[in-house]
């Protein structure tokens with residue numbers, strides 16, 4: 001993209017006067033007008049391009065005949081198929097951390113753009129994007145829900161169809177089974193969303209759940225179960241990052 005002389009000049013002034021640093025790697029930003037993360041960090045994001053497992057979303061070393069990884073071939077894989085733009089490591093981890101915990105909400109747009117460029121074929125087949133909700137208390141403390149922000153830039157209608165009933169706390173220390181049971185009844189359908197009955201808006205629709213990071217997938221499965229009970233025709237999940245090592 002050709003850069004306007006005015007933004008080049010502005011970059012030079014900002015770089016000296018304000019000395020902003022990249023929100024992910026902390027190096028000085030050469031082009032502050034282009035965003036809070038440097039071009040180098042964006043270029044170094046490890047995207048999960050084909051071939052990848054069509055159930056759990058992990059990248060595959062080589063194409064598999066049935067397009068699933070060995071794990072999913074053996075176990076059937078997760079009930080809800082998932083995909084992510086990249087691996088939750090390196091620069092992507094830093095970018096998401098800045099977005100979520102340092103209030104860098106301007107990162108929602110480029111992150112969503114990354115999700116669109118990698119998982120666009122899935123998004124095109126979906127009728128509605130449903131963000132994974134935060135508990136009201138956490139939403140209030142953070143000031144925003146990162147999944148809402150991401151979903152709003154995916155180019156499909158967003159329906160805040162779910163609410164989080166319980167404040168489940170941090171699940172990091174729990175095993176996969178522990179997380180699944182801890183989250184079993186944590187989510188419910190919102191009575192109404194965007195002024196209409198949520199059930200009517202969900203029924204027979206193809207839904208894509210949106211979260212910033214998918215770790216064990218327990219959250220995604222708990223949310224998907226609620227949407228399926230409400231009559232969704234198909235539920236899949238996309239996220240900016242997949243925490244592969246935590247599986």
Ligand SMILES: [Zn+2]
Pocket residue numbers: 022023024025026027037038039040041
């Ligand atoms: Zn950087």
Ligand SMILES: [Zn+2]
Pocket residue numbers: 053054055056057058068069070071072073077
């Ligand atoms: Zn798999």
